[in-house]
Every structure is written in C-alpha cells, then in structure tokens.
Amino acid sequence: MTQYKIPVLPGDGIGPEILAEGRKVIDAAGERFGFDVEWIEYPHGADHYLETGELISEETLKELSGYPAIYLGSIGDPRIAPGVLEKGILLTARFYFDQYINLRPIKLLEGVWTPIKDKTSKDIDFVVVRENTEDFYVGIGGRAKKGESKDLLEVKRTLYSAKFGLDIETDSEEIGYQIGLISKEGTKRVIEYAFDLAEKQKKHVSSVDKANVLSDIYGLWREEFSTVAEKHPGVTTDFNFVDAITMWFVKNPEWFDVVVTPNMFGDIITDLGAMIQGGLGLAPGGNINPNGTSMFEPIHGSAPKYKGLNKVNPIATIWAGAMLIEQLGEKEAADNIVSAIQRNIQDKKVKTYDMGGKSSTSDVGDDIARIIKGE
Amino acid sequence: MTQYKIPVLPGDGIGPEILAEGRKVIDAAGERFGFDVEWIEYPHGADHYLETGELISEETLKELSGYPAIYLGSIGDPRIAPGVLEKGILLTARFYFDQYINLRPIKLLEGVWTPIKDKTSKDIDFVVVRENTEDFYVGIGGRAKKGESKDLLEVKRTLYSAKFGLDIETDSEEIGYQIGLISKEGTKRVIEYAFDLAEKQKKHVSSVDKANVLSDIYGLWREEFSTVAEKHPGVTTDFNFVDAITMWFVKNPEWFDVVVTPNMFGDIITDLGAMIQGGLGLAPGGNINPNGTSMFEPIHGSAPKYKGLNKVNPIATIWAGAMLIEQLGEKEAADNIVSAIQRNIQDKKVKTYDMGGKSSTSDVGDDIARIIKGE
Ligand SMILES: CC(C)[C@H](C(=O)O)[C@@H](O)C(=O)O
Ligand SMILES: CC(C)[C@H](C(=O)O)[C@@H](O)C(=O)O
Numbered sequence: 001m002t003q004y005k006i007p008v009l010p011g012d013g014i015g016p017e018i019l020a021e022g023r024k025v026i027d028a029a030g031e032r033f034g035f036d037v038e039w040i041e042y043p044h045g046a047d048h049y050l051e052t053g054e055l056i057s058e059e060t061l062k063e064l065s066g067y068p069a070i071y072l073g074s075i076g077d078p079r080i081a082p083g084v085l086e087k088g089i090l091l092t093a094r095f096y097f098d099q100y101i102n103l104r105p106i107k108l109l110e111g112v113w114t115p116i117k118d119k120t121s122k123d124i125d126f127v128v129v130r131e132n133t134e135d136f137y138v139g140i141g142g143r144a145k146k147g148e149s150k151d152l153l154e155v156k157r158t159l160y161s162a163k164f165g166l167d168i169e170t171d172s173e174e175i176g177y178q179i180g181l182i183s184k185e186g187t188k189r190v191i192e193y194a195f196d197l198a199e200k201q202k203k204h205v206s207s208v209d210k211a212n213v214l215s216d217i218y219g220l221w222r223e224e225f226s227t228v229a230e231k232h233p234g235v236t237t238d239f240n241f242v243d244a245i246t247m248w249f250v251k252n253p254e255w256f257d258v259v260v261t262p263n264m265f266g267d268i269i270t271d272l273g274a275m276i277q278g279g280l281g282l283a284p285g286g287n288i289n290p291n292g293t294s295m296f297e298p299i300h301g302s303a304p305k306y307k308g309l310n311k312v313n314p315i316a317t318i319w320a321g322a323m324l325i326e327q328l329g330e331k332e333a334a335d336n337i338v339s340a341i342q343r344n345i346q347d348k349k350v351k352t353y354d355m356g357g358k359s360s361t362s363d364v365g366d367d368i369a370r371i372i373k374g375e
Numbered sequence: 376m377t378q379y380k381i382p383v384l385p386g387d388g389i390g391p392e393i394l395a396e397g398r399k400v401i402d403a404a405g406e407r408f409g410f411d412v413e414w415i416e417y418p419h420g421a422d423h424y425l426e427t428g429e430l431i432s433e434e435t436l437k438e439l440s441g442y443p444a445i446y447l448g449s450i451g452d453p454r455i456a457p458g459v460l461e462k463g464i465l466l467t468a469r470f471y472f473d474q475y476i477n478l479r480p481i482k483l484l485e486g487v488w489t490p491i492k493d494k495t496s497k498d499i500d501f502v503v504v505r506e507n508t509e510d511f512y513v514g515i516g517g518r519a520k521k522g523e524s525k526d527l528l529e530v531k532r533t534l535y536s537a538k539f540g541l542d543i544e545t546d547s548e549e550i551g552y553q554i555g556l557i558s559k560e561g562t563k564r565v566i567e568y569a570f571d572l573a574e575k576q577k578k579h580v581s582s583v584d585k586a587n588v589l590s591d592i593y594g595l596w597r598e599e600f601s602t603v604a605e606k607h608p609g610v611t612t613d614f615n616f617v618d619a620i621t622m623w624f625v626k627n628p629e630w631f632d633v634v635v636t637p638n639m640f641g642d643i644i645t646d647l648g649a650m651i652q653g654g655l656g657l658a659p660g661g662n663i664n665p666n667g668t669s670m671f672e673p674i675h676g677s678a679p680k681y682k683g684l685n686k687v688n689p690i691a692t693i694w695a696g697a698m699l700i701e702q703l704g705e706k707e708a709a710d711n712i713v714s715a716i717q718r719n720i721q722d723k724k725v726k727t728y729d730m731g732g733k734s735s736t737s738d739v740g741d742d743i744a745r746i747i748k749g750e
Contacts, residue, residue, distance in 0.1 A: 083587040091588070115625050117492050136555075141591030172558035176595030179554050180511075183547035210639070212458040213466070216516030220551030243646035246621060250490050250650050264585070268643060271618035275625050 002035040004328060007064055008071045011045040012085070013302025014312050014361075015073025021314035021365025022071060022321040025337060028369035029325065033333035040067075044089055046077030055088030061096045065293050069324050072297035073317070078304050087139065093295055094132050099287035100186065101193050102130035102266060103323070104299060106253070106273035109282065111345045112355070116250055116276050124276055126256035127201070129194040130266025131187070132287055135217070136180035137263045145174045180217055182262065187224040193290075194260035195232045201257050203235045208261035208269065210242050221262060246272055274299055281313030281354045284320035286327065296324040310360040313352040315341055318368055340371040377410040379703060382439055383446045386420040387460065388677025389687050389736075390448025396689035396740025397446060397696040400712055403744035404700065408708040415442075419464055421452030430463030436471045440668050444699050447672035448692070453679050462514065468670055469507050474662035475561065476568050477505035477641060478698070479674060481628070481648035484657065486720045487730070491625055491651050499651055501631035502576070504569040505641025506562070507662055510592075511555035512638045520549045555592055557637065562599040568665075569635035570607045576632050578610045583636035583644065585617050596637060621647055649674055656688030656729045659695035661702065671699040685735040688727040690716055693743055715746040 008023065010016035023039055030036055042064075044056050064070060075090045093099070108114050108124035116124070191207075198205045207225045209218035222239065229237050240248070242265040248255055249272050261269060274283035280300035287295040298316030306312045319341060326334035344350060350367040351357030359367075383398065385391035398414055405411055417439075419431050439445060450465045468474070483489050483499035491499070566582075573580045582600045584593035597614065604612050615623070617640040623630055624647050636644060649658035655675035662670040673691030681687045694716060701709035719725060725742040726732030734742075 083590045086587050087590075115492050117490050136589055139588075141589065143591055143595060172560055174559040174595065175556050176592040177554060177556035178589045178592035179552060181550050181552035184549040185547055210642075212461050213514075213639075213642075214511055214516065214553045215458045215462075216518055217551040217553035220518060220549065243643045246643060246647040247650040247655070250625060250647065251654075264588075265643075267585075267588075268618045268621055268640075272621040272625065272647070275622040279626075280622070 003038065004035060005038045005040055005067060006069060006071055006324070007040045007042055007067050009042045009044055009073060009089075011073040011075045011089075011302060012047075012077045013074055013304045013307045015045065015075070015302055017308070017310060017361050018298065018312065018314040018317040019071065019073040021361060021368075022317040024365045024369050025318045025340075025372065026321045026325060028372040029330070029333040029337055032372055032374070033330060033336070035330060035333070045075060046080055046085060049080065049085065049088075055085065056092060061093070064093075065097060067293055069327050070293060070295040071321065071324055072295055074298065074300065074302040076302040076304075091137060091139075094287050097287075097289055097293040097295065098133060099289045099293070099295060100131065100133045100190055101286075101288040101290070102132040102263075103286040103288055104128045104130060104266075104270045104273065105284065106256075106270070106277050108277045109342050109345055111342075111348065112278035112282060114276055114278055116253070119253060119276075123254040126253065127197065127258050128266060128270050128273055129190060129197065129258060129260045130270060131182070131190040131261065131263045132266075133263075134180075134182045134186045135263035136178060138179070138181060140181075141176070141178035143174060143176050180264070182217055182220060184220065184224060187221055188228060191225050191228045191260055194258050195228055195235055198235050198258040199232065204257035205229070205235055205237050206245070206256055206259045207237065207239050208242050208245055208259060208265050209239065210265070211239075212241060218262065225260070242269070245269060249273060249276060270299060279313075279354055280316065281352065282315050282319070284316050284323055286320065286323045288327065294324075294327050296320040296327070310362055311353060312361055313354050314361050314365050315344075318365065336372060337368070340368045343371050344368050378413065379410060380413045380415055380442060381444060381446055381699070382415045382417055382442050384417045384419055384448060384464075386448040386450045386464075386677060387422075387452045388449060388679045388682045390420065390450070390677055392683070392685060392736050393673065393687065393689040393692040394446065394448040396736060396743075397692040399740045399744050400693045400715070400747065401696045401700060403747040404705070404708040404712055407747055407749070408705060408711070410705060410708070420450060421455055421460060424455065424460065424463075430460065431467060436468070439468075440472060442668055444702050445668060445670040446696065446699055447670055449673065449675065449677040451677040451679075466512060466514075469662050472662075472664050472668040472670065473508060474664045474668070474670060475506065475508045475565055476661075476663040476665070477507040477638075478661040478663055479503045479505060479641075479645045479648065480659065481631075481645070481652050483652045484717050484720055486717075486723065487653035487657060489651055489653055491628070494628060494651075498629040501628065502572065502633050503641060503645050503648055504565060504572065504633060504635045505645060506557070506565040506636065506638045507641075508638075509555075509557045509561045510638035511553060513554070513556060515556075516551070516553035518549060518551045555639070557592055557595060559595065559599060562596055563603060566600055566603045566635055569633050570603055570610055573610050573633040574607065579632035580604070580610055580612050581620070581631055581634045582612065582614050583617050583620055583634060583640050584614065585640070586614075587616060593637065600635070617644070620644060624648060624651060645674060654688075654729055655691065656727065657690050657694070659691050659698055661695065661698045663702065669699075669702050671695040671702070685737055686728060687736055688729050689736050689740050690719075693740065711747060712743070715743045718746050719743050
C-alpha cells in the first residue's frame with residue numbers, strides 16, 4: 001500500500017468544512033485504489049494569527065517544502081485588513097515554493113447550470129495557465145506624500161510633461177504606486193508549460209496581455225510567447241488583449257484550449273471562468289511547481305458568513321483534491337474522483353443550495369465518497 | 376439656430392464609415408431640434424502616420440482644446456505595432472485634455488440579444504465611471520537586461536529575499552517592468568463624479584480595486600472612496616475586488632447602479648459590460664473633462680478586416696454621438712437619438728449582421744435618421 005503524507009491548511013471561514021470533505025473523498029479513493037494518506041494539520045490562518053501574531057514562519061515553510069503537495073482550504077477573515085492573510089500566507093506560499101503555474105480548469109460539468117446562453121459542457125472546456133510568481137503580485141509599491149518622495153513625484157511630473165513640454169499636473173498631495181515586473185525566465189517557463197499542455201490537448205494556445213498599453217512589461221511577454229511558439233509548429237496561437245478576452249469567455253468559450261496569462265490578468269479571467277463553469281463552488285486550482293512543492297485549493301475565498309453552517313459546496317475543494325493526487329501520480333484515482341463528482345451532479349439528488357439543492361456540505365462529500373467506494 | 380463646431384477624427388479601419396453615420400444622425404437631430412453643426416475633419420490615424428510620421432502634434436492638440444467635444448471613430452491598424460497609434464493618439468488625447476472620466480453606460484436596450492441567461496433590459500442598466508488619466512495607463516515602465524539596470528534587478532532580488540533572508544531567484548537575463556500610480560486628487564475627482572451621478576440615479580456606488588494584493592496603489596483608492604462616501608450618507612456603497620466583479624456582471628448585473636473603477640480594471644470590465652449589453656457594436660463611451668474638451672467614441676476598435684465593407688454596426692458610434700450632444704447641452708436631442716436607436720432595434724427590420732440582420736452600416740444610420748426626422 002502506497003503511503004502519502006499530505007499537509008493540510010484548512011485556513012479560515014468555511015475552509016475547515018470543505019477541506020474535511022476533500023479529505024474524506026481522497027481517503028475513499030485511497031481505499032479503492034490502494035493508497036493511504038496521513039494528513040498533517042497546520043493551524044495557519046486568522047485565529048492562529050490573532051493568537052500568536054504569526055502568519056506563517058520560515059521554519060514552517062521549510063518543513064512544508066519537504067512534501068510534494070499541500071492541500072489548502074481558504075484564507076481570509078473580516079476581522080483582519082484585506083490582504084494581510086492573503087499575502088502573508090497564500091501568496092507567501094506561492095512565492096516561497098516557487099509555484100509558478102496556477103492551473104485552473106474551466107470546465108462545465110454535465111448537468112451544471114451556466115449563466116451563459118446556448119453553451120453546453122462541450123463548449124466550456126479549457127484550461128487557464130496563470131503565471132503565479134511575478135507581475136503585479138511581487139508586492140513592490142508604496143505611498144508618497146508631497147515632498148516626501150521627490151523621486152516619484154518627479155516621475156509623475158516628467159511623465160505628463162515630457163510629451164508636451166508643459167506641466168499639466170502639479171505635484172499631488174499624495175500618490176500610491178505599484179510596480180509589476182516579469183522576467184524572461186519566469187515568462188518562458190510558464191509559457192512552455194502551456195504549450196506542453198496544449199500538445200496533449202487541442203493544440204491551441206491563447207496568450208493574454210495588454211501590450212498596447214502596458215507595453216514594457218507585456219512586450220517582453222509577447223516576445224517570449226513568440227519564441228516558445230516557434231518551437232511548437234503544430235500548435236496554433238492567438239494574442240488576446242485582456243479586455244477582449246473577457247468578451248470571448250462569455251460569447252465564444254469554445255474557442256479556447258489552453259489560455260496562458262500573466263498573474264494579475266489570470267486572477268481576473270479565472271474568476272470569470274469560474275462563473276461560466278457554474279460558479280465558484282465548482283472551480284478548483286493548483287499552484288504547481290513541477291519539481292517542488294505544489295499546493296491545491298478551491299479558487300473561492302473563505303466565505304465567512306457561511307462559516308460553520310455546513311452549507312457551501314465542497315466540489316471545488318474535492319476537485320482540487322483530485323488534482324492533488326494526480327500530481328502525486330495517482331492519475332486513475334484522480335480521474336475517478338472527477339467522474340464521481342460528475343455522477344453526483346448528474347444524479348441531481350445530493351446538492352448544495354448554490355446548485356438549487358438542500359443538501360449540506362458533508363452530504364455532498366458523503367455522496368461522492370460513496371460513489372467512489374461503489375457502495 | 377444654435378451653431379456648433381465639432382471636430383471629427385474618423386481614424387482607422389471602420390472609423391470613417393461609422394462616424395459618417397454618427398454625423399448623419401446628429402445632423403438629423405439638429406434639423407429637428409434646431410441646431411446646426413459644422414464638422415471639422417482631422418486626418419489623424421494610421422495613414423496620416425505612415426505618410427507624415429506624425430501621430431498628433433501639440434499644435435493640433437492645442438487647436439482641439441478650443442472645442443468642448445471631439446467625435447472620434449476608432450484608432451488602430453495592423454500595419455503598425457500594437458500600442459503606437461493607441462498611445463500616440465487616443466491615450467495622448469485622453470491625457471492631454473485631462474479627460475479624467477471615462478463614462479460607459481452598460482445598458483441592454485430592449486430587443487437586443489444578450490449572451491446572459493434570464494436577464495432583461497431591466498436587469499442590465501448601469502453605468503461604469505472609469506478613471507481615465509492615471510493608474511497603469513501613465514506609460515512608465517521599461518526593460519532591463521542583466522547588469523544593465525542594477526537598481527531594478529536589486530529591487531527584484533530584495534523583494535524575494537527580504538521575506539525569508541534567502542535568494543530564491545537569481546538575477547534574470549532580462550526583465551520588463553511597469554509602474555502604475557494614482558494621486559489623491561485624481562482619485563477623489565472621479566469618485567466624486569460617480570457619487571454625484573448616483574445621487575441622480577439609484578443611489579448606489581460600487582468600487583472596484585484589488586487592494587488585497589496591489590495594496591499600495593489601491594489602498595489609496597479605498598481611502599479616497601471612503602472619504603467621499605462619508606459626504607454622501609444617502610448613497611449606499613460596496614467594495615468589489617476586480618476578479619469578483621467580473622462574476623457579478625454576468626450573474627447579477629441588476630445589483631449595479633454606478634460602478635467606479637481605476638483605469639486598467641475599467642478597461643477590462645467595460646469590455647465585459649459591452650458583451651452583456653449585446654456586444655461591442657452597441658457600446659458607447661465618453662472621455663469627459665467637465666470643464667474642458669471631452670471626446671466621444673464607440674468603445675470598440677477599428678476592426679480592420681471589415682474596413683470599407685459597409686457592414687459593421689454603427690449604433691455604438693451613434694449612441695456616443697448622443698452623449699456628445701448631451702455634453703453640449705442638447706439633452707432633448709440626445710434623448711431623442713437614444714429613443715430612435717431603441718425604435719430601430721425594436722422594429723427589427725434594419726439591422727447589421729451582428730444583430731442577426733443583413734442591413735449595411737449606412738442603412739442603419741439612414742433608418743435612425745429617418746426615425747428622428749419623423750419621415
Ligand atoms: C485571495 C487572493 C490573494 C487570490 C489572488 O488574487 O490570487 C485569489 O483571488 C485567487 O485567485 O487565488
Ligand atoms: C485601444 C486601447 C488603448 C483602449 C484602452 O485600453 O483604454 C481601449 O481598449 C478602450 O477601452 O478604450
């Protein structure tokens with residue numbers, strides 16, 4: 001019997017409830033497919049932070065880096081300012097483990113309601129490969145009051161004036177600024193991953209950028225995309241401005257196979273993607289470092305107002321669990337979990353409120369586990 | 376008879392065709408409502424650039440600044456690298472004239488097909504107020520090769536290492552970076568505009584940001600939003616992360632009244648908005664400086680492959696024309712143009728291919744002009 005050790009970070013809000021169902025389902029798959037999981041629990045999240053002042057320590061991160069895959073619930077709590085936990089735990093992990101791929105399948109399972117007209121599960125079936133360690137997520141930025149940071153105000157003045165030799169704007173009382181950056185290597189590796197994936201699928205890669213306005217950062221992205229594309233003559237490609245691709249997600253999702261995108265635009269379009277595949281309750285994601293520690297999570301947040309109600313949909317988390325064990329090499333079990341999710345949905349009996357049902361979080365986990373075990 | 380002088384920049388691709396219809400309709404409205412327009416044509420765009428090397432000169436901009444409103448077709452040409460014309464003409468104008476409001480109505484006219492299920496023109500009826508002169512549109516950025524720009528590579532190294540005291544990334548071969556900035560004053564004025572608008576409508580303002588990740592720049596945005604909100608106790612508000620709001624646009628567009636957003640996110644969500652209101656052929660926009668020179672345009676691009684075919688939908692441009700004359704003070708005529716557009720659509724006879732019809736661009740312009748003149 002293969003033995004796995006999987007660290008779990010249930011996190012905040014509904015995190016513990018949904019992750020319990022994810023574990024239940026993986027355990028069931030283990031029973032059937034001959035592997036056993038030891039779950040190693042980590043307390044990180046809002047409560048831990050409020051009690052100890054610690055977000056996540058380097059020691060813990062080092063310890064976690066000994067495992068191939070982490071299972072994450074959700075991070076975020078209304079008692080704490082937006083960003084503190086998300087950056088201090090979630091983004092820290094993505095960066096620390098160099099999980100440069102954020103893999104987000106956009107797949108409308110059969111029997112799921114989509115808000116989009118005239119589209120079926122045949123039409124909505126693609127994958128977004130979101131770069132996950134660069135871009136505007138690098139956390140460089142600041143605020144500057146008048147006089148405080150001459151340099152940046154200078155930048156601003158220069159910008160406006162350079163073009164026309166006149167001062168349109170005077171110094172501001174205060175500015176906020178943010179710097180995004182991408183590297184050639186960081187861009188190349190994620191685009192290569194996307195092309196390798198497309199080679200196994202429908203052989204089409206769509207790039208997302210806004211190179212017509214943010215030309216410096218995304219000019220480099222386009223160049224790398226073109227360079228990688230040349231090495232894959234059998235794969236067709238297109239460039240999409242991020243504004244336009246939101247339209248095509250809604251109007252023509254069937255155009256897509258693999259969509260590769262810089263980090264921030266990836267954040268935006270995968271939420272839209274989640275909606276067209278039936279809502280956040282159904283959208284899993286994997287933060288992947290193919291040679292290191294990966295981390296799997298539902299892409300939704302911690303939904304504080306549902307905390308403890310045993311009400312929300314655990315399918316996104318269960319699906320993320322399937323991606324996790326696939327990463328561990330348990331492809332057959334992973335496929336079986338996805339089939340069981342599909343069966344649960346098509347049976348139409350055990351479903352949570354967001355899918356028009358009245359079942360609880362744990363009912364859905366039980367049902368999917370039952371299907372897997374063939375009971 | 377009131378006399379107006381309106382500069383027109385037909386621009387590239389389908390620009391001249393659609394703008395001809397926009398002019399036709401404004402002329403018709405003038406006949407009926409007692410004003411007369413002298414159209415002053417400007418040649419700027421791809422051809423002019425290729426012939427003369429000039430995008431738009433400061434002299435021309437100064438001249439244009441003598442008028443309250445400019446009528447723009449569309450800018451962009453495949454012969455020229457993405458961004459050159461858009462930045463050199465469109466964004467230059469927005470910045471030069473300090474058109475700090477980009478007003479984009481998201482309104483599903485009756486009889487228009489939306490890709491969204493179960494929503495009618497009652498549900499899709501709100502306005503996006505996009506900040507238009509700051510954020511990541513300021514055009515500050517660059518590229519740096521290894522060794523070339525020690526400073527920025529230093530920034531990158533520091534960023535990764537500061538958190539854990541170790542070097543996760545080594546120097547990159549090359550990086551691309553982009554800086555966004557917003558000012559207190561620039562943020563305040565557009566948010567105030569949004570609240571003033573909401574006071575006249577359904578008294579709700581939704582803010583868009585990504586303050587949980589891009590905390591420096593959008594932290595300032597949130598602060599200003601809260602400060603302005605305090606002065607409008609009768610207006611309800613909510614904060615939306617940009618990723619999440621793309622979901623609500625599709626799932627619950629009826630929630631919105633006035634949405635106020637930083638520039639780049641505004642670019643993205645208004646294309647999505649255009650799609651839910653029936654497509655780019657139906658989405659107008661105004662770049663507004665309430666005390667200076669404004670500029671009205673369809674929000675779509677120059678659609679080069681349709682150039683000269685007399686095929687595309689002129690309604691976005693005609694609607695933008697209505698916004699233009701409203702800005703000039705011709706409210707009744709403006710409302711009448713919008714009603715005439717609505718009539719044309721409900722008649723279902725004269726419509727372009729994107730709306731399932733076979734009529735030409737000029738047929739639609741003729742029909743709307745005819746309705747206005749009561750012929
Ligand atoms: C919670 C937040 C920091 C995160 C992100 O912006 O990446 C989330 O929206 C996501 O998409 O995983
Ligand atoms: C053409 C482009 C520069 C422009 C923008 O990004 O603002 C367009 O997409 C728009 O929304 O008006």
